[in-house]
Structures are given as C-alpha cells and as structure tokens.
Amino acid sequence: MELYRGSLDVEAIFSKWLNEEKNSNYGAYIPFVGTIRAEDEIEALSFDIYEPILEQWFQGWVKRAEELGAKVKMAHAIGDVPVHTSSYISAVFSPKRRVALELIDEFVEDFKANAPIWKYDVKDGKRIYAEDRSTPMSGSGLLA
Amino acid sequence: MVKVEFLGPISQEVLELEAKTLADVATQLQNIETIAPWLEKCAVAVNDQMVSDLSIVLKSGDKISILPPVCGG
Numbered sequence: 001m002e003l004y005r006g007s008l009d010v011e012a013i014f015s016k017w018l019n020e021e022k023n024s025n026y027g028a029y030i031p032f033v034g035t036i037r038a039e040d041e042i043e044a045l046s047f048d049i050y051e052p053i054l055e056q057w058f059q060g061w062v063k064r065a066e067e068l069g070a071k072v073k074m075a076h077a078i079g080d081v082p083v084h085t086s087s088y089i090s091a092v093f094s095p096k097r098r099v100a101l102e103l104i105d106e107f108v109e110d111f112k113a114n115a116p117i118w119k120y121d122v123k124d125g126k127r128i129y130a131e132d133r134s135t136p137m138s139g140s141g142l143l144a
Numbered sequence: 145m146v147k148v149e150f151l152g153p154i155s156q157e158v159l160e161l162e163a164k165t166l167a168d169v170a171t172q173l174q175n176i177e178t179i180a181p182w183l184e185k186c187a188v189a190v191n192d193q194m195v196s197d198l199s200i201v202l203k204s205g206d207k208i209s210i211l212p213p214v215c216g217g
Contacts, residue, residue, distance in 0.1 A: 053192055
C-alpha cells in the first residue's frame with residue numbers, strides 16, 4: 001500500500017508495479033485508476049486517511065488474494081487532488097484473467113465501503129465533507 | 145482514563161473519559177450535543193481494531209476511534 005501527498009503519478013506507479021512483478025509469472029495485470037472529474041464547480045477533491053486501519057483493511061485483502069494465487073496493490077492520495085488528476089489506483093495480478101477480473105471488482109467495491117478515507121469537495125479553497133456520497137462502515141451505530 | 149479520537153470530518157478534539165466498558169463511552173458521547181448526531185452512522189475501533197461489542201472491557205490508556213461514513217477513491 002502506498003500513500004502519496006497530492007495527485008498520483010499514474011504512469012510511474014503503473015510502471016513500478018509492472019516492474020515489481022515482471023518475473024512473478026502472472027498472466028494478468030488489471031489496474032483500476034480513479035480520476036477526479038470536473039463537476040459541481042469543484043476545483044479538487046481532498047482526502048483524509050486513517051492509516052492504521054487502512055493498512056489492516058488492505059492486509060486482509062492481501063491474504064484473500066494470496067489464497068487465490070493473486071496479488072493486490074493500491075495507492076491513494078492524501079490532501080488535495082485537482083480535477084483531471086488521479087487520487088486512487090488499485091491493481092490485481094493473477095496467474096489467469098478470471099481471478100483478476102473478479103477480484104478487482106470486489107476489491108474496489110469493498111474499498112469504497114470500508115476503507116477509512118474521508119472525501120471533501122474543494123470549492124473556493126474551502127473543504128466541504130462529501131457527506132451525501134459517503135457510506136457508513138460495517139458495524140456503524142454501535143455507540144448510538 | 146481512555147482517549148476518544150474523532151476522525152475525518154467530525155470537528156471535536158480528543159476527549160479523555162473515565163470508562164470501564166465501551167457502553168460507558170457510548171453513554172457519555174450520547175450526552176454531547178455536537179457528537180450525538182454522528183453516532184448512528186459511525187463505526188468504532190479500540191486500539192486500532194474495529195469492534196462490534198459494547199461489553200468490551202477498557203483499560204486506562206486505551207484509544208477509541210470514531211469513524212464517520214467513508215468515501216475513498
């Protein structure tokens with residue numbers, strides 16, 4: 001798992017991951033790249049991350065992928081990420097395509113639901129919590 | 145004393161509370177006007193482990209994290 005301040009350098013990360021696995025004999029490499037769209041007059045999105053629990057969440061997926069003979073990787077931005085640049089990349093490597101295609105779907109969807117990351121719209125330099133697009137994590141409401 | 149930290153968009157400084165179990169923490173947080181509305185939609189971790197049981201026994205120095213709704217990517 002890799003965290004970067006500001007926008008991700010997509011080409012550099014793609015290339016780094018490809019190189020890391022070039023001799024691993026994986027037949028499939030499926031990356032997912034999240035790019036900030038220009039909408040609702042935002043200048044950027046901004047992110048807070050709670051790293052200890054994100055790391056645990058990610059390690060759970062590392063184990064799950066290993067059981068399938070696959071490998072997962074992810075990179076995410078911290079702080080402001082301007083429109084038309086990337087905030088999030090994840091990828092699955094696997095011996096054959098089917099495992100990677102299925103795993104990337106589950107990995108990205110679970111990331112959206114359970115990774116401890118908070119998103120804000122940036123408008124006129126102000127950060128506004130993206131409450132309507134956010135999802136309560138599993139087990140929410142315990143203290144209510 | 146246990147420490148309660150509020151993550152992401154919840155603007156609340158770290159609180160130090162006397163609590164024997166997570167249920168004690170719940171009762172005290174429900175009485176804080178600015179925090180109570182968040183509780184329904186927040187998940188909880190104790191010492192960076194996600195938890196789902198109010199009867200968890202706490203010891204002095206434990207860190208409780210309150211995690212509001214998330215949206216990565």
